[in-house]
Amino acid sequence: MIFKRYILFITFLLTVISCAKLKGPEKPKNLISKDKMVSVLIDAKLLTSANSANKLVMRDAGVNLNTYIYEKHDIDSLQFALSNSYYAFYVDDYEAIYSKVTDSLEKLKEKLKEIEAEEWKAQTKREADSLAKVLKEKELQSPKNKDSLGTIILRDSLQIDDELLEKSIEEIEDLIEPITD
Numbered sequence: 001m002i003f004k005r006y007i008l009f010i011t012f013l014l015t016v017i018s019c020a021k022l023k024g025p026e027k028p029k030n031l032i033s034k035d036k037m038v039s040v041l042i043d044a045k046l047l048t049s050a051n052s053a054n055k056l057v058m059r060d061a062g063v064n065l066n067t068y069i070y071e072k073h074d075i076d077s078l079q080f081a082l083s084n085s086y087y088a089f090y091v092d093d094y095e096a097i098y099s100k101v102t103d104s105l106e107k108l109k110e111k112l113k114e115i116e117a118e119e120w121k122a123q124t125k126r127e128a129d130s131l132a133k134v135l136k137e138k139e140l141q142s143p144k145n146k147d148s149l150g151t152i153i154l155r156d157s158l159q160i161d162d163e164l165l166e167k168s169i170e171e172i173e174d175l176i177e178p179i180t181d
Contacts, residue, residue, distance in 0.1 A: 024089045025082075028086060031086060034096070038097055040069060040073050041097065043073070045105060047065065
């Protein structure tokens, strides 16, 4: 009976001690600010998400992937590790940092999509212009545009351009297949 009470008392004491609020890590002397931490984490995420071809290009350019972020932000690995563990203990601060990182990465992703769309439009326009030029040259060289002596009969250039543009647009639309989910 005494042994059961002794075990119950030790269990209760351990439960109370374990439920006491933990002190947590001390604030590092060289703690990275929240804004700088956001920048560091964004760069780290971008660097780790780069594919092997991009990493090879960076290595060829003389970028050391292991120290790039530390050198860029003028920090060291210990400073980053201590700051990261400090912010990780205080979940609200860490959550605010990561929400900024997520928002920034989403904005970068949207900007990249806009740039890719503009490049695609420019490429499509160049292809359409080249196609229209080729079609115009073929149109001018066809027998129906020559008189009986073989000289080229020039028609209204706007009419030719409109006809060629309509033909090229129709041909381009036939080449482009819609993407569906």
